[in-house]
Amino acid sequence: MVYSLSAWLVWAVPLAGSLVMPLTRKTPRIRDVVAVAPSFIAAVLATTLVPAAIQGLTIDSRIPWFYTIHAGVLIDPLSVIMGIAVSWVSFLIMVYSVDYMKGDEGIVRYWFFMNFFIGSMLLIVFSDNLLQLFFGWEGVGLCSYALIGHYYTDEKDKWVGRQGDVVLGIPHAYSPTHAGMKAFITTRFADLFMLAGIFLIYFYSHTFNYLQLASNTAWAAQLHASGLLLPAMIFLLFGAFGKSAQFPFQEWLPDAMAGPTPVSALIHAATMVKAGVFFVARIAPIFLILPYAEKYGFFGFLAAIGAITAFLAASQGLVNKELKKVLAYSTVSQIGYMMLALGVAGFIPNFVEAYSAGLFQLISHMLFKAGLFMGAGVLIHMVNSFSLDDMGGLRKVARKTYFVFTVLALSLAGMPPLSGFFSKDAIFASALQSTSGLIQIVYLLASITAVMTAFYSIRMVGLAFFGEAKKVEHHDAGLRQFSTYGVLAAATIIIGLVAPYFEDFLDTSLRASVTAFGISLPSASFSIEPLALATSLSVLAIGVGLSYPFYVSRNLSAEATVGKGWPKTLYSFLWNRLYINALSYRIFVNPVLAASLSAYKFIEINFFQRINAAFYTASIDVAGAGDWFDRNVVDGFVNGVGSVASLFSRIIRRLQTGIAETYLFAIVVGLLFVLLLLLISVGVI
């Protein structure tokens, strides 16, 4: 009971907090406290659920909502672990925002949407059914739209991308409001597929509740019989791919960097893109218990898209010149790993091994990516530029941030003993359990991606902190701001140091979570997977080894290497965002806009409105006499007398014009019908 109350309040408090924000407009001191408090309360509330997670409880607290649909919260280890991670990281980001957003004139709006964002995400996490989840789902979409477009006046210095870059006729620099719109439209398009999936399932199941869907799978049998099971599953996945910026929906995320940096941290670490992974983790057990081959389609598609996305996005991290964009592509790539792990889970004997590896990666990424963004925000502020070209040599002037940022970047690169190493290793180890050919290809792609990850992590640190010192306009972060990402760096170290225990904890608790959905699992067998360990270490060595001489020690010149021949071709292919962004515009945006203009001109104006006009002229011709009378007599009279033209005379005039005669004719016809009706009915009744 106490648990359920916490689970209801954990998302209701931030949502209520956002509604309070406008009232604090006039009092800045109270305003910032009121803004940060809800996420802190949420974090504490989420933490009170820990005992439930440790006991492996599954509690579904439901109340009637409307029609026969219930609203409810589901407390199980998955939601509790996710809820704790989301709320604490969000709280740190909110604290960081106090300094970062100081003096911003849209601060109330900022706090409103940040709280709404956190509340919506926690609603997703604790929701016990698909419909309520969708409320949170669209809530995060809306907040991302508002926050990415926070600088809504679109000043040139807030744009992302390099001015003047044009690929296939498509400019690659975007204003904040354009970027916000891009995010909202892309994710919403994906959400529509997700809705289609929900409709198909609901039609047969008559419930949105996860546990009910798992306990009675008659709906799946019927969907299977009508051949709609696989489409329904894949449609749901599309929704997750949109939110989590997975192929082919990934292009909105890099441009979402137009928002304030803490927003990026929130989108990448705690909310939005993690929502997709969480949703897949929530529904995957329901599909796993089905006895139909379609489920392999679901898990296979998931693993394949995850691997492809991880690979493609990592390639962008290699070349991008904007610090936040490198981090953004890195997020897309890392989320790919999580999706991949959840996909692998369907192909191995012990589902929960890959499942918990995916969740481990999620938590690990949440810690280091939030920290990296907050550190990046400080660096960007120091040099007053997004571009890595304007940074360099910062290790001397920003010692604290240099140290912490490097630890976080090494965690991203997969350096032992940081958490990033262990989570990636766990994914590799679980993928090796499968004998499926598909998963072997996935494993290969994941390994190559890990090389690129290590490469771009070191490149990022090298370009920002090493080499020639550049002009600096502001100091390193103050203590409060620094402590937020300092804590995250400490967390990535500590979790890394206790990784085996942490993995064990995740495995045990998620096992309880999954078994509540009716899955029986083989008992866990812990063994070190030598091949996975070898892969993890060697990809790290290769990536760092390739990157170090170019960007840290600077013995080799990156510019010279890609200056000619095939490296140049490859470089420009990567630099142009693999042409995916430009092609999306050329296929989905520009043709629709062009078609709308020509359809308006040729179909609407030249056809429908012409018919309309012809009606009008024809009726005037029919009533030509009245029109003549109108023009020569009435107008003369009205003009002559002038001021006498009252409303009364104008109505008279209207009655005398040809147009009005046509109306009268029409009305008379109508009345004749009524008369006819009357005659008939009198006879009838």
Add this chain to the structure above:
Amino acid sequence: MYPLLLLSMVVVLAGSFISLAVKGRKATSLVATSSLLISFLILLSASLISESLFQGNVSYVEVYSWHPFGTAGFRLDGLSVTFALIVLLVSLMASIFSSSYMDKRFKEITNARWSVYYFLLLLFSFGMLGTVLATNIVEFYIFFEVMLIPSYFLIAEFGHSNKDKASFSYFIWTHIGALLMLAGLIALAYSTRTLDIQQAARNAITLPAGIEFYIALAITLGLMVKMAGFGLHAWLPGAYTEAPAPVSALLSAAMSGIAGYGIIRLVALTLPGGFSYIAPWLVVWGLISIVYGAIMALAQDDLKLLLSYSSISQMGYMTLGIGSFTAFGIAGSVALYASNGFGKGALFMVAGIIASLISNRSMSSMGGLAKKLPSTSTFSIIAFLTMMGVPPTFGFIAEFFIFQGAFASAVIAGSYLRLTVALIALLGTILTTSYSLFAIKKIFFGQLSEQNSKLEEASLAFILPVAILCAVSLILGITPFLFNTAFSFVNSSMGGIG
């Protein structure tokens, strides 16, 4: 039972004639607004008697003898209650909005009179209310035409520069539609030997399938003109654009969807056999209207034209839901009528606010207005979100169940083709999102132009009606009891096959 429904009708009619008798802005708007408010409260209490509105079984019927047409009266049930409440709510808001908006508008028109304006406005509301409460076929038709005449004069007398042509084609198109409907209604009355709508439904069971089909077709086609289905929509952009903003709000948010009510009441629930042949084509027609309206909206620079074409698209959703012929789809359409009432009603008023401030409807002359008009822009965005069907607005509930219905009917029919149509229609809603977001960006975001730099936020009298509509959309989006009411009524009327 007290004659509450008759009373609510009489109050509106009395208000309209009293406005004729009094003079000036304050007096007329006070009379009009208070009579609409009283009527709304009466109707609300009728629907809340023993909490039936929340439990989903509103039933309040008054029948009076009407020689020689048998009986006539008013029926407030799970279907009509949503329409009646929305008609009065939107009329009330339009009435409040008019008193400040038309004040500016009247300075541009010679010889305009407040008393005539409010007389026509209330008569228009009276016609709409009567149409949705009618129990008798003749009564329905009469009120349907009463709705047309004052609205015609409102456009023709108080409209913008192109009002003559616009009001003319509005009248002709919708009147021809009404005549076609009338032909269908006469045939219905003749063949079922009754003028009572419910009795007609009971008697229609014995009709030969062919006759039932043609009657259903005539009524549906006639009503589709008022609903501006693709092909029959040519009157709409002119009428909505040339009408003064509060009248546009009424036409788009309250009137057009009443045709949808007509199709549900007189066709889907009265002649289900005949309608079952038409329904799949209505789904396709709805799809075409959704996409066509949205594509046209995307091409507009004039804000009011954009909203007009968006109305065609929204009515397409309603058509699609009705065409799904499932309890979910039809109840979703009823919900869409309400959400369109909130969203489009608010947006036409916003268009009025902006036009009154910058004397221009072209979106390219706007930009950056969020800085100067913080409240207007906030409410506009909520209203646009209602149109887009983003939770927690009521628009989401409406679209969710319309499409749940569309998918359900396709799966029941076991047709992959119909499933594809439903999927395309669902994906087509991305166009609504697109034109809405483009409009928001063009109007409110970006740099403020030189001549708009001295703008000031509109007064409370302008913003209040918009704010109320947005608030209702949000509250109902979280506690969607209007959907329950419509659903349980439609579900039981259809024999629970939804």
